[in-house]
Amino acid sequence: MGLFQQKQPAKKSTDDQIADNEQHFFDEYFREELRNHGRWYFEKVIAENGKLFKKELDATIERVDGELKTYLTEQVNVMVEQIGADLKGHVTSKIEQQVTEHSKAMQEAQDAALNEMNKSVESLREQHKTLTDSLTSSVAEQEQRTKSSIDEYNARMEAMKEAQDTALASINESTQALKQQQQELTERLEKNVTEQQNSLVGAFEGNMAQIVEQYLLEALGDQYDVKAQLPAIMKQMEDNKQAIVDDMKL
Amino acid sequence: MSDSAAKTHDQYVLPPSVVSRLDVSRLLSELERVDNELTSEQIRHKDEDGYQPSVPTLSGQLSDFLSANDLTLDNDHQRSDIISQVRQLKDTVPVVHMTFATQADHESLSTLVSWFRETAHPQTVVAVGLQPGLVAGVYMRTPNKVHDFSMRARLKGSRGALVGQLEGLRGGQ
Structure with missing residues:
Protein backbone atom coordinates (compact mmCIF):
# COMPACT_ATOMS: atom_id res chain seq x y z
CA MET A 1 0.00 0.00 0.00
CA GLY A 2 2.77 2.33 0.99
CA LEU A 3 4.16 1.89 -2.37
CA PHE A 4 1.04 3.33 -4.01
CA GLN A 5 0.64 6.20 -1.51
CA GLN A 6 4.04 7.69 -2.20
CA LYS A 7 3.98 11.15 -3.72
CA GLN A 8 5.14 11.21 -7.25
CA PRO A 9 8.06 13.58 -7.13
CA ALA A 10 8.15 14.00 -10.80
CA LYS A 11 6.65 12.57 -13.75
CA LYS A 12 8.67 9.76 -14.98
CA SER A 13 8.41 7.82 -17.98
CA THR A 14 6.51 4.59 -18.11
CA ASP A 15 9.60 2.60 -18.69
CA ASP A 16 11.21 4.19 -15.73
CA GLN A 17 8.22 3.49 -13.68
CA ILE A 18 8.09 -0.12 -14.82
CA ALA A 19 11.77 -0.41 -14.13
CA ASP A 20 11.27 1.10 -10.72
CA ASN A 21 8.37 -1.21 -10.06
CA GLU A 22 10.28 -4.18 -11.18
CA GLN A 23 13.11 -3.11 -9.00
CA HIS A 24 10.77 -2.52 -6.24
CA PHE A 25 9.08 -5.87 -6.80
CA PHE A 26 12.26 -7.65 -6.70
CA ASP A 27 13.89 -6.13 -3.67
CA GLU A 28 14.64 -8.49 -0.71
CA TYR A 29 11.88 -7.44 1.53
CA PHE A 30 9.25 -7.90 -1.05
CA ARG A 31 10.53 -11.26 -2.05
CA GLU A 32 10.49 -12.40 1.55
CA GLU A 33 6.97 -11.21 1.96
CA LEU A 34 5.99 -13.02 -1.12
CA ARG A 35 7.63 -16.16 0.08
CA ASN A 36 5.79 -15.89 3.38
CA HIS A 37 2.57 -15.25 1.65
CA GLY A 38 3.17 -18.16 -0.68
CA ARG A 39 4.07 -20.43 2.25
CA TRP A 40 0.93 -19.42 4.15
CA TYR A 41 -1.23 -19.95 1.09
CA PHE A 42 0.37 -23.28 0.41
CA GLU A 43 -0.14 -24.41 3.98
CA LYS A 44 -3.73 -23.25 3.87
CA VAL A 45 -4.38 -25.14 0.66
CA ILE A 46 -2.69 -28.22 1.98
CA ALA A 47 -4.70 -28.05 5.24
CA GLU A 48 -7.96 -27.63 3.45
CA ASN A 49 -7.11 -30.43 1.04
CA GLY A 50 -6.01 -32.60 3.94
CA LYS A 51 -9.32 -31.98 5.73
CA LEU A 52 -11.27 -32.76 2.63
CA PHE A 53 -9.15 -35.80 1.98
CA LYS A 54 -9.61 -37.02 5.55
CA LYS A 55 -13.32 -36.44 5.34
CA GLU A 56 -13.62 -38.30 2.13
CA LEU A 57 -11.33 -41.04 3.44
CA ASP A 58 -13.48 -41.45 6.59
CA ALA A 59 -16.61 -41.59 4.54
CA THR A 60 -14.98 -44.10 2.20
CA ILE A 61 -13.77 -46.26 5.09
CA GLU A 62 -17.20 -46.13 6.73
CA ARG A 63 -18.90 -47.12 3.55
CA VAL A 64 -16.37 -49.85 2.85
CA ASP A 65 -16.76 -51.09 6.42
CA GLY A 66 -20.53 -51.25 6.13
CA GLU A 67 -20.36 -53.01 2.81
CA LEU A 68 -17.73 -55.43 4.08
CA LYS A 69 -19.86 -56.18 7.18
CA THR A 70 -22.92 -56.81 5.05
CA TYR A 71 -20.96 -58.98 2.68
CA LEU A 72 -19.35 -60.96 5.47
CA THR A 73 -22.72 -61.42 7.26
CA GLU A 74 -24.25 -62.72 4.11
CA GLN A 75 -21.34 -65.06 3.50
CA VAL A 76 -21.39 -66.33 7.12
CA ASN A 77 -25.15 -66.86 6.97
CA VAL A 78 -24.79 -68.81 3.79
CA MET A 79 -21.99 -70.92 5.23
CA VAL A 80 -23.85 -71.50 8.53
CA GLU A 81 -26.96 -72.58 6.67
CA GLN A 82 -24.93 -74.92 4.57
CA ILE A 83 -23.04 -76.36 7.56
CA GLY A 84 -26.33 -76.71 9.49
CA ALA A 85 -27.92 -78.58 6.62
CA ASP A 86 -24.86 -80.88 6.27
CA LEU A 87 -24.68 -81.49 10.04
CA LYS A 88 -28.39 -82.15 10.30
CA GLY A 89 -28.22 -84.68 7.56
CA HIS A 90 -25.19 -86.39 9.08
CA VAL A 91 -26.62 -86.45 12.61
CA THR A 92 -29.98 -87.68 11.38
CA SER A 93 -28.39 -90.51 9.48
CA LYS A 94 -26.21 -91.43 12.52
CA ILE A 95 -29.17 -91.36 14.87
CA GLU A 96 -31.25 -93.42 12.58
CA GLN A 97 -28.43 -95.94 12.25
CA GLN A 98 -27.97 -96.16 16.05
CA VAL A 99 -31.71 -96.38 16.67
CA THR A 100 -31.87 -99.24 14.25
CA GLU A 101 -29.00 -101.01 16.00
CA HIS A 102 -30.49 -100.40 19.45
CA SER A 103 -33.90 -101.61 18.36
CA LYS A 104 -32.36 -104.75 17.10
CA ALA A 105 -30.41 -105.33 20.32
CA MET A 106 -33.48 -104.62 22.46
CA GLN A 107 -35.57 -107.00 20.43
CA GLU A 108 -32.96 -109.68 20.95
CA ALA A 109 -32.76 -108.96 24.69
CA GLN A 110 -36.54 -108.93 24.95
CA ASP A 111 -36.72 -112.28 23.26
CA ALA A 112 -34.05 -113.72 25.57
CA ALA A 113 -35.82 -112.34 28.66
CA LEU A 114 -39.13 -113.75 27.50
CA ASN A 115 -37.52 -117.12 27.08
CA GLU A 116 -36.00 -116.92 30.55
CA MET A 117 -39.30 -115.87 32.07
CA ASN A 118 -41.06 -118.75 30.43
CA LYS A 119 -38.45 -121.09 31.81
CA SER A 120 -38.81 -119.53 35.29
CA VAL A 121 -42.55 -119.83 35.24
CA GLU A 122 -42.20 -123.44 34.34
CA SER A 123 -39.73 -124.00 37.11
CA LEU A 124 -41.96 -122.17 39.62
CA ARG A 125 -44.89 -124.33 38.63
CA GLU A 126 -42.85 -127.40 39.30
CA GLN A 127 -41.65 -126.06 42.65
CA HIS A 128 -45.17 -125.07 43.62
CA LYS A 129 -46.37 -128.52 42.92
CA THR A 130 -43.52 -130.04 44.94
CA LEU A 131 -44.18 -127.69 47.84
CA THR A 132 -47.89 -128.42 47.82
CA ASP A 133 -47.19 -132.13 48.04
CA SER A 134 -44.64 -131.59 50.80
CA LEU A 135 -47.00 -129.30 52.75
CA THR A 136 -49.80 -131.77 52.55
CA SER A 137 -47.63 -134.52 53.93
CA SER A 138 -46.22 -132.17 56.60
CA VAL A 139 -49.70 -131.10 57.77
CA ALA A 140 -50.71 -134.72 58.13
CA GLU A 141 -47.58 -135.46 60.10
CA GLN A 142 -48.14 -132.37 62.27
CA GLU A 143 -51.67 -133.40 63.02
CA GLN A 144 -50.38 -136.74 64.16
CA ARG A 145 -47.78 -135.14 66.36
CA THR A 146 -50.25 -132.66 67.88
CA LYS A 147 -52.57 -135.45 68.75
CA SER A 148 -49.82 -137.40 70.46
CA SER A 149 -48.69 -134.23 72.30
CA ILE A 150 -52.20 -133.57 73.58
CA ASP A 151 -52.39 -137.10 74.85
CA GLU A 152 -49.01 -136.71 76.54
CA TYR A 153 -50.09 -133.34 78.04
CA ASN A 154 -53.24 -134.85 79.42
CA ALA A 155 -51.22 -137.63 81.01
CA ARG A 156 -48.86 -135.08 82.52
CA MET A 157 -51.75 -133.00 83.82
CA GLU A 158 -53.11 -136.08 85.53
CA ALA A 159 -49.73 -136.75 87.12
CA MET A 160 -49.40 -133.11 88.14
CA LYS A 161 -52.81 -133.12 89.73
CA GLU A 162 -51.85 -136.15 91.76
CA ALA A 163 -48.58 -134.47 92.78
CA GLN A 164 -50.49 -131.31 93.68
CA ASP A 165 -52.87 -133.27 95.88
CA THR A 166 -49.90 -134.91 97.59
CA ALA A 167 -48.16 -131.52 98.06
CA LEU A 168 -51.37 -130.00 99.40
CA ALA A 169 -51.64 -132.76 101.95
CA SER A 170 -47.99 -132.23 102.89
CA ILE A 171 -48.51 -128.48 103.22
CA ASN A 172 -51.52 -129.05 105.45
CA GLU A 173 -49.41 -131.30 107.64
CA SER A 174 -46.60 -128.70 107.69
CA THR A 175 -49.08 -125.96 108.55
CA GLN A 176 -50.35 -128.01 111.41
CA ALA A 177 -46.78 -128.60 112.63
CA LEU A 178 -45.96 -124.92 112.20
CA LYS A 179 -49.00 -123.91 114.19
CA GLN A 180 -47.90 -126.20 116.96
CA GLN A 181 -44.35 -124.82 116.83
CA GLN A 182 -45.68 -121.26 116.81
CA GLN A 183 -47.72 -122.00 119.90
CA GLU A 184 -44.68 -123.47 121.63
CA LEU A 185 -42.57 -120.49 120.57
CA THR A 186 -45.21 -118.06 121.78
CA GLU A 187 -45.29 -119.74 125.16
CA ARG A 188 -41.50 -119.75 125.37
CA LEU A 189 -41.32 -116.12 124.25
CA GLU A 190 -43.86 -115.05 126.81
CA LYS A 191 -41.87 -116.87 129.46
CA ASN A 192 -38.66 -115.17 128.32
CA VAL A 193 -40.34 -111.78 128.18
CA THR A 194 -41.62 -112.23 131.72
CA GLU A 195 -38.16 -113.24 132.91
CA GLN A 196 -36.59 -110.31 131.06
CA GLN A 197 -39.17 -107.96 132.48
CA ASN A 198 -38.45 -109.16 135.99
CA SER A 199 -34.72 -108.79 135.38
CA LEU A 200 -35.17 -105.28 133.97
CA VAL A 201 -37.44 -104.26 136.82
CA GLY A 202 -34.86 -105.56 139.29
CA ALA A 203 -32.11 -103.59 137.57
CA PHE A 204 -34.39 -100.58 137.41
CA GLU A 205 -35.02 -100.79 141.13
CA GLY A 206 -31.29 -100.97 141.79
CA ASN A 207 -30.69 -98.00 139.53
CA MET A 208 -33.71 -96.23 140.96
CA ALA A 209 -32.12 -96.36 144.38
CA GLN A 210 -29.02 -94.75 142.92
CA ILE A 211 -31.16 -92.17 141.14
CA VAL A 212 -33.04 -91.32 144.34
CA GLU A 213 -29.76 -91.12 146.17
CA GLN A 214 -28.27 -88.88 143.51
CA TYR A 215 -31.39 -86.74 143.57
CA LEU A 216 -31.08 -86.31 147.32
CA LEU A 217 -27.39 -85.44 146.94
CA GLU A 218 -28.23 -82.83 144.32
CA ALA A 219 -31.24 -81.49 146.16
CA LEU A 220 -29.67 -81.19 149.58
CA GLY A 221 -26.24 -79.97 148.46
CA ASP A 222 -25.39 -76.47 149.75
CA GLN A 223 -28.61 -76.38 151.79
CA TYR A 224 -26.93 -76.37 155.20
CA ASP A 225 -23.88 -74.46 156.34
CA VAL A 226 -21.41 -75.92 158.80
CA LYS A 227 -22.73 -73.79 161.63
CA ALA A 228 -26.17 -75.34 161.26
CA GLN A 229 -24.69 -78.81 161.11
CA LEU A 230 -22.34 -78.21 164.03
CA PRO A 231 -24.60 -79.68 166.77
CA ALA A 232 -25.09 -82.86 164.76
CA ILE A 233 -21.38 -83.11 164.00
CA MET A 234 -20.49 -82.54 167.64
CA LYS A 235 -22.99 -85.21 168.66
CA GLN A 236 -21.47 -87.73 166.27
CA MET A 237 -18.01 -86.82 167.45
CA GLU A 238 -19.14 -87.27 171.04
CA ASP A 239 -20.60 -90.63 170.08
CA ASN A 240 -17.24 -91.64 168.57
CA LYS A 241 -15.18 -89.75 171.13
CA GLN A 242 -13.36 -92.74 172.46
CA ALA A 243 -12.21 -93.99 169.10
CA ILE A 244 -11.01 -90.52 168.12
CA VAL A 245 -9.14 -89.96 171.36
CA ASP A 246 -7.54 -93.38 171.25
CA ASP A 247 -6.34 -92.84 167.71
CA MET A 248 -4.87 -89.40 168.46
CA LYS A 249 -3.13 -90.53 171.61
CA LEU A 250 -1.37 -93.40 169.92
CA MET B 1 9.29 -64.23 181.99
CA SER B 2 12.15 -66.51 182.80
CA ASP B 3 9.61 -69.36 183.27
CA SER B 4 8.06 -68.75 179.92
CA ALA B 5 11.39 -68.70 178.20
CA ALA B 6 12.02 -72.19 179.46
CA LYS B 7 8.85 -73.55 177.77
CA THR B 8 9.30 -76.13 175.05
CA HIS B 9 7.11 -76.48 171.99
CA ASP B 10 5.04 -79.30 173.46
CA GLN B 11 4.12 -77.05 176.37
CA TYR B 12 2.80 -74.24 174.22
CA VAL B 13 -0.89 -73.50 174.33
CA LEU B 14 -2.57 -72.73 171.05
CA PRO B 15 -5.34 -70.11 171.31
CA PRO B 16 -8.74 -70.80 169.68
CA SER B 17 -7.92 -68.36 166.87
CA VAL B 18 -5.10 -70.66 165.72
CA VAL B 19 -7.03 -73.39 164.04
CA SER B 20 -4.97 -74.92 161.27
CA ARG B 21 -1.36 -75.78 160.55
CA LEU B 22 -1.42 -72.89 158.14
CA ASP B 23 -2.16 -70.59 161.08
CA VAL B 24 0.89 -72.02 162.89
CA SER B 25 2.96 -71.35 159.76
CA ARG B 26 1.68 -67.79 159.71
CA LEU B 27 2.66 -67.40 163.37
CA LEU B 28 6.18 -68.56 162.52
CA SER B 29 6.47 -66.22 159.53
CA GLU B 30 5.27 -63.26 161.57
CA LEU B 31 7.63 -64.07 164.43
CA GLU B 32 10.55 -64.21 162.00
CA ARG B 33 9.54 -60.92 160.44
CA VAL B 34 9.17 -59.18 163.80
CA ASP B 35 12.50 -60.60 164.94
CA ASN B 36 14.21 -59.27 161.79
CA GLU B 37 12.70 -55.83 162.28
CA LEU B 38 13.65 -55.60 165.96
CA THR B 39 17.19 -56.85 165.30
CA SER B 40 17.60 -54.28 162.54
CA GLU B 41 16.40 -51.53 164.82
CA GLN B 42 18.83 -52.60 167.55
CA ILE B 43 21.77 -52.68 165.14
CA ARG B 44 20.76 -49.32 163.73
CA HIS B 45 20.69 -47.76 167.25
CA LYS B 46 23.43 -49.74 168.94
CA ASP B 47 25.39 -46.57 169.79
CA GLU B 48 22.52 -45.04 171.69
CA ASP B 49 22.67 -45.99 175.35
CA GLY B 50 19.51 -47.43 176.82
CA TYR B 51 17.65 -47.61 173.49
CA GLN B 52 14.69 -49.96 173.61
CA PRO B 53 13.18 -50.80 170.17
CA SER B 54 9.41 -50.63 170.09
CA VAL B 55 7.61 -53.86 169.14
CA PRO B 56 5.65 -53.41 165.90
CA THR B 57 1.91 -54.00 165.67
CA LEU B 58 1.16 -57.70 165.85
CA SER B 59 -1.65 -59.74 164.32
CA GLY B 60 -4.51 -60.99 166.50
CA GLN B 61 -3.36 -64.60 166.26
CA LEU B 62 0.21 -63.78 167.36
CA SER B 63 -1.03 -61.53 170.18
CA ASP B 64 -3.37 -64.30 171.35
CA PHE B 65 -0.57 -66.83 171.11
CA LEU B 66 1.91 -64.65 173.08
CA SER B 67 -0.60 -63.79 175.77
CA ALA B 68 -1.83 -67.39 176.06
CA ASN B 69 1.74 -68.54 176.66
CA ASP B 70 2.86 -65.44 178.66
CA LEU B 71 5.62 -64.59 176.20
CA THR B 72 7.22 -61.28 175.18
CA LEU B 73 9.41 -60.34 172.24
CA ASP B 74 11.66 -57.79 174.00
CA ASN B 75 14.75 -59.96 174.23
CA ASP B 76 16.39 -61.18 171.07
CA HIS B 77 17.44 -64.45 172.73
CA GLN B 78 13.86 -65.11 173.73
CA ARG B 79 12.67 -64.34 170.24
CA SER B 80 15.14 -66.81 168.75
CA ASP B 81 14.06 -69.44 171.24
CA ILE B 82 10.36 -68.85 170.53
CA ILE B 83 10.96 -69.05 166.77
CA SER B 84 12.86 -72.29 167.18
CA GLN B 85 10.12 -73.81 169.36
CA VAL B 86 7.29 -72.68 167.07
CA ARG B 87 9.15 -74.17 164.13
CA GLN B 88 9.24 -77.51 165.94
CA LEU B 89 5.62 -77.02 167.00
CA LYS B 90 4.59 -76.60 163.39
CA ASP B 91 6.10 -79.96 162.52
CA THR B 92 4.73 -81.86 165.50
CA VAL B 93 1.16 -80.62 166.04
CA PRO B 94 -1.40 -83.36 165.56
Missing part, protein backbone atom coordinates in the same frame (compact mmCIF):
# COMPACT_ATOMS: atom_id res chain seq x y z
CA VAL B 95 -3.55 -82.67 162.51
CA VAL B 96 -7.14 -83.78 162.01
CA HIS B 97 -8.38 -83.58 158.40
CA MET B 98 -11.98 -82.48 158.25
CA THR B 99 -13.84 -82.33 154.94
CA PHE B 100 -17.17 -80.51 154.79
CA ALA B 101 -19.86 -80.25 152.15
CA THR B 102 -19.81 -76.46 152.34
CA GLN B 103 -17.29 -73.81 153.27
CA ALA B 104 -16.66 -73.94 157.05
CA ASP B 105 -16.69 -70.65 158.97
CA HIS B 106 -13.90 -69.79 161.41
CA GLU B 107 -16.19 -69.81 164.44
CA SER B 108 -17.34 -73.39 163.79
CA LEU B 109 -13.78 -74.48 163.21
CA SER B 110 -12.73 -72.87 166.49
CA THR B 111 -15.50 -74.77 168.27
CA LEU B 112 -14.42 -78.06 166.75
CA VAL B 113 -10.73 -77.42 167.45
CA SER B 114 -11.54 -76.52 171.04
CA TRP B 115 -13.39 -79.80 171.41
CA PHE B 116 -10.34 -81.70 170.10
CA ARG B 117 -7.97 -79.72 172.33
CA GLU B 118 -10.10 -80.41 175.41
CA THR B 119 -10.78 -83.99 174.56
CA ALA B 120 -7.83 -85.45 172.72
CA HIS B 121 -4.74 -83.22 172.43
CA PRO B 122 -4.24 -79.58 173.51
CA GLN B 123 -2.29 -78.67 170.37
CA THR B 124 -4.63 -80.21 167.82
CA VAL B 125 -5.10 -78.31 164.55
CA VAL B 126 -7.35 -79.11 161.61
CA ALA B 127 -6.80 -79.27 157.87
CA VAL B 128 -10.05 -78.25 156.20
CA GLY B 129 -11.27 -79.68 152.90
CA LEU B 130 -14.37 -79.16 150.76
CA GLN B 131 -16.41 -81.85 149.01
CA PRO B 132 -19.99 -80.92 148.02
CA GLY B 133 -20.82 -84.58 147.35
CA LEU B 134 -20.97 -85.19 151.07
CA VAL B 135 -24.29 -83.26 151.15
CA ALA B 136 -23.99 -82.57 154.87
CA GLY B 137 -21.95 -83.66 157.88
CA VAL B 138 -18.20 -84.17 157.97
CA TYR B 139 -15.68 -86.63 156.64
CA MET B 140 -12.98 -86.77 159.31
CA ARG B 141 -9.53 -88.35 159.15
CA THR B 142 -7.49 -88.75 162.34
CA PRO B 143 -3.87 -89.98 162.09
CA ASN B 144 -4.88 -93.63 161.66
CA LYS B 145 -8.64 -93.73 161.16
CA VAL B 146 -11.40 -92.36 158.99
CA HIS B 147 -14.75 -91.31 160.44
CA ASP B 148 -17.40 -90.65 157.83
CA PHE B 149 -20.19 -88.65 159.49
CA SER B 150 -21.57 -87.38 156.19
CA MET B 151 -25.10 -87.62 154.70
CA ARG B 152 -23.68 -89.50 151.74
CA ALA B 153 -22.46 -92.29 154.01
CA ARG B 154 -25.88 -92.46 155.64
CA LEU B 155 -27.63 -92.71 152.29
CA LYS B 156 -25.25 -95.40 151.17
CA GLY B 157 -25.99 -97.35 154.34
CA SER B 158 -29.71 -96.96 153.75
CA ARG B 159 -29.66 -98.08 150.10
CA GLY B 160 -30.80 -101.61 150.97
CA ALA B 161 -33.81 -100.23 152.80
CA LEU B 162 -34.64 -98.00 149.81
CA VAL B 163 -34.47 -100.93 147.38
CA GLY B 164 -36.66 -102.96 149.73
CA GLN B 165 -39.23 -100.19 149.83
CA LEU B 166 -39.25 -99.94 146.00
CA GLU B 167 -39.75 -103.69 145.74
CA GLY B 168 -42.59 -103.42 148.20
CA LEU B 169 -44.10 -100.66 146.13
CA ARG B 170 -43.91 -102.83 142.98
CA GLY B 171 -45.47 -105.76 144.79
CA GLY B 172 -48.29 -103.48 145.91
CA GLN B 173 -48.96 -102.47 142.31
